[in-house]
Amino acid sequence: MFAVRDTPQDSTGFTTFELIYGRSVRTPMSLLRMLWTEEEDDSEVKTAHQYVLDLRERLEETCQLAQQELSKMQTRNQNYYNQHARSRHLCVGDSVLLLLPTQHNKLTLAWRGPYKVIGKIGHVDYRVELERGKVKTYHINMLKQYFHRHEQNPDSNEKDSQMKAFLSKQQQ
DSSP: OHHHHHSOOTTTSSOHHHHHHSSOOOOHHHHHHHHHHTOOOOOOOOOHHHHHHHHHHHHHHHHHHHHHHHHHHHHHHHHHHHTSOOOOOOOTTOEEEEEEEOSSOTTSEEEEEEEEEEEEETTTEEEEEOGGGOEEEEEGGGEEEOOOOOOOOHHHHHHHHHHHHHHHHHHO
């Protein structure tokens, strides 16, 4: 746990120890270096009140820097994620399939439907009317647009038979 707390995080740029205590951790190696180089820590004696004020100031500065680093990392991660993401939109009245757990195993998902979209909430949530007038809200990731098949009209069957007759004559 000491190694984890003493390792700087990519997202904040600080160690967990620095964010909690407002100073760098004193490892055995840093103590040896101080002894060998004969460096002295701040030897001035501070009052408890002054120490608390200094600590508070250091913690506030550290938190501000960590928040700036977090926002940079968030932007970078968002750009990375959005490289391959595409937005999908549904309209009220569209037919959709829902990705729902199966009846036999809740960990196995299957597409069910079609159901009808009756409203939109925010950018990615849609209200869907299920059977028996039941309405639920689902995220766009759980929905897939459904396209109904169009039945062939009798005229197209005639055209198909004419085309087959033509092709058979061509082959002879």
